[in-house]
Amino acid sequence: MYQYNDDDQTLIEQRVAQFRRQTESFLKGQISDDQFRALRLMNGLYIQTHAPMLRIAGPYGLLNSKQIRMLAHIARTYDKNYCHFTTRQNIQFNWPQLEKVPDILEELATVQMHAIQTSGNCLRNTSSDHLAGVCIDEIEDPRPYCEIIRQWTTLHPEFAYLPRKFKIAVSGSTHDRAATQLHDIGLHLVKNDSGEIGFRVLVGGGLGRTPIIGQVIKPYLDKKHLLSYLEAILRIYNLFGRRDNKYKARIKILVKESGMEKFAELVEQEWLQIRDDLEVSAERIESVKAQFAPPAYDADAAKNSDFAQYQLENQAFATWVKYNTADHKVPGYRAVFLSLKAPNSPPGDITDTQLDAVADLADRYSFSEIRSTHRQNLILADVKQADLFELWQQLEVLKLATPNNGTATDMICCPGLDFCSLANAGTIGVAKEINEALDNLDYLHDIGDVKINMSGCMNGCAHQSVGHIGILGVDKKGVEWYQLTLGGSSENEAAIGERLGPAIAKDQVTKAITTILDIYIKQRHDDEPFLDMVKRVGVNPFKEQVYANN
Amino acid sequence: MQIIKDKQIIDDSWNYVADDAELVEGNICVSLARWKKDKQQLLKSNSKIGVRITSSDSVEAIADDLKDIQLIELDFPAFTDGRIFSHAWLLRGRYNYQGEIRATGHFMPDQVFYLSRVGVNAFNLEKTEDLPVALSNLNDFSVNYQKSIR
Numbered sequence: 001m002y003q004y005n006d007d008d009q010t011l012i013e014q015r016v017a018q019f020r021r022q023t024e025s026f027l028k029g030q031i032s033d034d035q036f037r038a039l040r041l042m043n044g045l046y047i048q049t050h051a052p053m054l055r056i057a058g059p060y061g062l063l064n065s066k067q068i069r070m071l072a073h074i075a076r077t078y079d080k081n082y083c084h085f086t087t088r089q090n091i092q093f094n095w096p097q098l099e100k101v102p103d104i105l106e107e108l109a110t111v112q113m114h115a116i117q118t119s120g121n122c123l124r125n126t127s128s129d130h131l132a133g134v135c136i137d138e139i140e141d142p143r144p145y146c147e148i149i150r151q152w153t154t155l156h157p158e159f160a161y162l163p164r165k166f167k168i169a170v171s172g173s174t175h176d177r178a179a180t181q182l183h184d185i186g187l188h189l190v191k192n193d194s195g196e197i198g199f200r201v202l203v204g205g206g207l208g209r210t211p212i213i214g215q216v217i218k219p220y221l222d223k224k225h226l227l228s229y230l231e232a233i234l235r236i237y238n239l240f241g242r243r244d245n246k247y248k249a250r251i252k253i254l255v256k257e258s259g260m261e262k263f264a265e266l267v268e269q270e271w272l273q274i275r276d277d278l279e280v281s282a283e284r285i286e287s288v289k290a291q292f293a294p295p296a297y298d299a300d301a302a303k304n305s306d307f308a309q310y311q312l313e314n315q316a317f318a319t320w321v322k323y324n325t326a327d328h329k330v331p332g333y334r335a336v337f338l339s340l341k342a343p344n345s346p347p348g349d350i351t352d353t354q355l356d357a358v359a360d361l362a363d364r365y366s367f368s369e370i371r372s373t374h375r376q377n378l379i380l381a382d383v384k385q386a387d388l389f390e391l392w393q394q395l396e397v398l399k400l401a402t403p404n405n406g407t408a409t410d411m412i413c414c415p416g417l418d419f420c421s422l423a424n425a426g427t428i429g430v431a432k433e434i435n436e437a438l439d440n441l442d443y444l445h446d447i448g449d450v451k452i453n454m455s456g457c458m459n460g461c462a463h464q465s466v467g468h469i470g471i472l473g474v475d476k477k478g479v480e481w482y483q484l485t486l487g488g489s490s491e492n493e494a495a496i497g498e499r500l501g502p503a504i505a506k507d508q509v510t511k512a513i514t515t516i517l518d519i520y521i522k523q524r525h526d527d528e529p530f531l532d533m534v535k536r537v538g539v540n541p542f543k544e545q546v547y548a549n550n
Numbered sequence: 551m552q553i554i555k556d557k558q559i560i561d562d563s564w565n566y567v568a569d570d571a572e573l574v575e576g577n578i579c580v581s582l583a584r585w586k587k588d589k590q591q592l593l594k595s596n597s598k599i600g601v602r603i604t605s606s607d608s609v610e611a612i613a614d615d616l617k618d619i620q621l622i623e624l625d626f627p628a629f630t631d632g633r634i635f636s637h638a639w640l641l642r643g644r645y646n647y648q649g650e651i652r653a654t655g656h657f658m659p660d661q662v663f664y665l666s667r668v669g670v671n672a673f674n675l676e677k678t679e680d681l682p683v684a685l686s687n688l689n690d691f692s693v694n695y696q697k698s699i700r
Contacts, residue, residue, distance in 0.1 A: 007693040014691045022660060035658050038630060121630070151695040157667035158639050161632030238636045273644065 001062050001369060002147045002291045004112045011155070012114045019043050020102035027099065042122055042160065044090075044115030045101055048421050054093045054101060055118040056108060058372050060128035060146040060170070061089035065359035065368040070111045072355035078104050083355070085340060085348045087412055087463055088127045088167065089372045090118055094419050116154055121162045121249075123153035123234070127169045129177045130373040133292060134335050134381045136327045140189045140197050142172035144288040145226065148280060152227050159234050163241035164249035166234070167206075179374055179490035181205050181214045182466060184251045185233060192220045199226060203233060203263075204255035209458050211465040211496045212252040217264050223285060225271075228278035232271035236263070294330075295367040295382060301332025304386035316403075319441070320392050323403040325383075332385050336366075338378040338395060339402040339410070343435045346428045347413035348376035357398050365391050374490075375412055375451075377405065408450040408517065409435050412463055416456030416473065417480070423456035425473025425480035425506070430454065433510045438517075447517055450530045453488075466490040468531050469516060470497045471509065482509045486516070486542060487534040498539050501547055512546045519545055552681060554662070555650065555672040557688055559681050562674070564600055564621060573597075579623055582607050585615070593618060602654070605633040609640045616647045624670065626655035635668050642669030642699040659684035663691060669699040 004012075019039075026036040040046075044055035056071070071091060075083050078100055084092040096104055108114060118125055126149045133141040149168060153159075159166070169178040172189040180186030186202035199221040205214025221229050237251045240258075255263045311318040325334040338358065340348050350358075358378065362370045365387045366380035373379060378400075383391060395401035404410050411434065414420065416427030431454060438444050453467030457474075464470035470485035481503035488497030504512055517530075519542055524533050534542075553562045564577045569584050573592070579600030585592065592599050600621030601612060612619070622641060624634045634653070641647040652672035653665050659680045662673050666688055675684055 011691060011693045011695075014693075018690050031658070031660075035629065035660070039658075039660055121632075154695050155664075155691065156696055157664035157694075157698075158635045159632070160664055161630055161635065161661075163632075235636055235639075238632055243631065243633075 001064060001143075002059075002288070008151075009109075009112070012109045012112070012116070015043070015114060015116055015155070016102060016105045016109050019105060023098070023102055038120065038161075041120035042117060043105075044118035045098075046119065046421075047098075048094070048419055051095045052098050052101065053419070054096050054104065054115060055086070056091040056093070056113060056115050057118050057125045058085075058089040058091055059150050060126055060132070060143060061130050061372045061374075062143065063370045063372065064111075065362045065370065067111045067113055068355050068359040068362065068370050070108060070113065072352040072359070074104055074107065075352040075355065081353075082349050082351045084346070084415065085350065085372045085376050085378070087374055087376060087461065088125060089130070089374065090125055091372070092415075094415065119165075121164050122160050122166065123156055123162070124165055124167045126150055126153065127167070127178055127183075127374065129171050129173055130371050130379055131177060131326060131335055131381070132172060133294070134328050134330075134333075135173050135175075136329050137175050138173045138329070139191060140172050141289075141292055142170040142178075142187075142189055143292045144285065145172075145187070145189070145199075145223075146170050147288050147291070148226065148285070149230070152230070159238055162234075162238055163243045164246065164251075166237070166251065168230070174492075176490075176492050176494075177374065179463070179466070179494075181494040182207055182211070182463070182490055183214065185230065186214050187226075190220065196222075198222050201229060204252040204260075205494075206250050206252045207460040207463050207465055208250070209247055209460070210250075210252065211460070212256065213494045213496065214252075215255070215260050217260070217267065224279045224281070225275050226280050228275040229267075229271055231274060231278060232267045235270055236266045240266070297330045297333065297382070298384060301330070301384045301386065304332065304384070307385040307388055310389040314389075317389060317392055319445070320401055320403040321388065323407065323445070324401065324405045325388065328382070330382075333382055334385060334388065336380045336383045336388070336391065336395075337373070337405040338380065338400040339404055340377050340400070341404055341410050341435075342399045342402045343409075343439060344432065345399070346415075347411050347431055350378075354398055354400060357394075358400070361391060361394060375410060377410070403441065404444060406449050406451075407444050408447050408452055408469075408513075409438050409444060410451070411435075412451070412453040412467070414455050414461040416454075420456060420461075422459055423473065424458075424475035425456050425482065427454050427456045427462070427471075427473060430471070430473075430482070430506065430509050434513055437510045437514050447521065448529060450517070450520075451489075452513070463490060464488075465496050466494065467497060468534070469513065471513075474503055476503070480506045482506065484509075484512060484516075484546070486539050487531065489531060500539055501543050504546075515545050516542050551674075552678060553652070553672055553674045554681060554685055554688075555652075557685065559685060566600075566602065566623075577621070579621055582612065585612070585619075589615070600650075603637060604655075605631040605637070607637075609637045609645070613645045616641075616645055616649070619649060621650045621652060622647065623652045623654045623674075626653065626657040629657045629661060635664065638665065638668040638670050639699055659687055662687050663689075667694065667696075667698045 201218040202214035371379040454471035455462040466488040484500040485497030602623040654674040
């Protein structure tokens with residue numbers, strides 16, 4: 001993974017010093033609430049229901065064991081012994097004290113971590129495929145480009161006060177695991193007719209109040225033009241994006257109101273004037289690529305036969321392998337998902353002791369690297385099959401081996417009303433209830449690939465509108481209600497879910513979910529996945545049953 | 551009144567003349583609308599000319615006049631209005647403007663570093679007591695990932 005040079009290190013240290021001064025000025029009353037709000041958000045600091053929330057960047061989801069140990073240390077020293085992984089591969093602390101945040105950032109900087117642009121109306125952390133570099137369907141590893149974009153976006157002087165937040169995601173494989181169609185800019189590495197690899201550029205996707213699927217603005221962009229094209233889009237957005245209404249300020253609204261053709265024309269005109277001055281040289285790309293060179297894989301890894309034997313002998317292990325590991329491009333290796341969706345644990349949360357243990361496991365089994373995923377789990381990406389049984393046993397003890405990856409209890413869930421000042425409704429309690437109702441693993445596995453996403457308000461941090469089943473918490477006269485949607489997806493066939501009907505009461509949500517899943521089991525054709533069935537039959541059969549019971 | 555120019559605190563030598571006020575002697579700065587309206591009259595005077603542009607103006611509207619203008623004031627209606635940053639970049643990067651670009655209006659001392667990197671070289675702060683901190687903020691970072699405009 002990318003290692004900081006002296007300049008990278010100097011930059012994040014100077015950012016800590018800057019933020020320390022800003023915090024001190026605020027505490028002395030020298031800058032206003034409004035001003036400090038903008039400054040702290042640009043450094044990932046929210047003021048929440050109970051305490052500030054600090055969001056730390058996980059650059060395209062890639063972390064090393066040292067960094068994971070630092071997160072454990074921060075959780076122990078400054079928080080309540082846990083942290084939370086987000087859908088954009090970042091890490092959140094829910095209980096830091098405002099005065100201590102500069103100290104936390106100073107500690108993070110010692111392991112090349114920071115909170116730069118993890119919030120605010122600026123260029124956010126770039127996210128990517130959690131299986132980048134190891135998956136079997138990759139055109140090219142997206143991580144070097146993510147790093148080039150990370151550097152370009154970091155402290156970009158022109159685009160720090162955009163109309164609204166701006167998120168970029170990059171995918172290098174045929175299967176989109178990075179929800180690129182739902183980002184302000186989505187980049188896909190693709191091959192053109194001459195076999196060269198470049199980018200297909202999408203723009204104007206986004207979730208929140210007005211979910212919109214991104215559209216292609218440039219079917220093929222040469223790699224050397226990556227940054228100039230991004231800059232052209234950003235300049236047009238910065239100049240012409242709406243600033244009169246924050247709910248209409250995302251680039252998706254500008255694209256929609258101008259029309260794609262006109263927007264693309266503006267970008268093209270801008271781009272033609274800057275592209276020659278902002279080329280990414282082939283040497284630069286090669287030098288960044290070198291930082292993502294494959295680790296020293298064991299050429300004999302596939303020769304091990306214990307792995308097959310253990311699966312035959314131990315059903316629980318075989319089940320875990322089936323659900324929580326993924327194929328790897330190197331024979332004899334697999335990528336291992338660590339489920340942060342154990343029953344009784346809020347989705348995406350992990351404790352300090354678990355973090356320390358994960359760091360040790362990464363050192364022992366996976367070249368000291370850990371990844372965070374869009375669905376709020378962790379990955380050890382390079383585990384030899386010979387080590388899988390041993391690793392599984394240890395993950396079992398740590399409660400990180402729930403074999404529910406990609407199933408209905410692998411829910412994406414925001415912190416909800418319990419923590420977030422924006423939320424209208426609770427989420428963690430509802431997630432727990434659903435988890436308990438689906439505790440029968442055979443049933444869960446029979447249902448298969450069902451993605452449930454639940455947000456506590458229409459800002460949609462948990463991407464409910466693209467969940468196969470979406471749950472949106474709303475407030476009706478001080479009471480928590482929940483709006484269900486069906487048929488959403490953030491993958492290749494991206495789609496916004498369709499509303500099932502009127503919102504339902506909190507104590508009816510779990511029943512509604514189990515009703516929906518029962519209908520699926522009864523009416524599916526053979527191996528038809530949930531999403532396919534919803535597409536085939538529409539929402540009505542589900543609607544009738546869910547509301548018949550009420 | 552004092553401002554920061556080229557990393558120094560200096561006395562301001564410019565007068566902003568409101569649209570409905572009489573023109574005065576000395577260096578005068580007017581709105582874009584007044585510049586468009588009274589351009590010939592202004593050019594005939596012995597004054598150095600400045601034009602104040604706000605975030606909703608288009609820099610392109612003044613591109614052909616830049617040779618006659620010694621100061622461009624970029625006026626922040628609110629510190630969150632980031633269009634000013636692109637205006638500055640365009641003036642320097644696209645139209646090669648060499649005169650003074652001055653930030654004015656509602657911006658924060660914490661924004662001067664980014665502003666300087668897109669080509670703003672003078673700062674008229676809302677509160678004069680912020681001049682020293684703004685001056686020191688110009689040195690917040692010694693390293694950058696992007697090219698500065700100048």
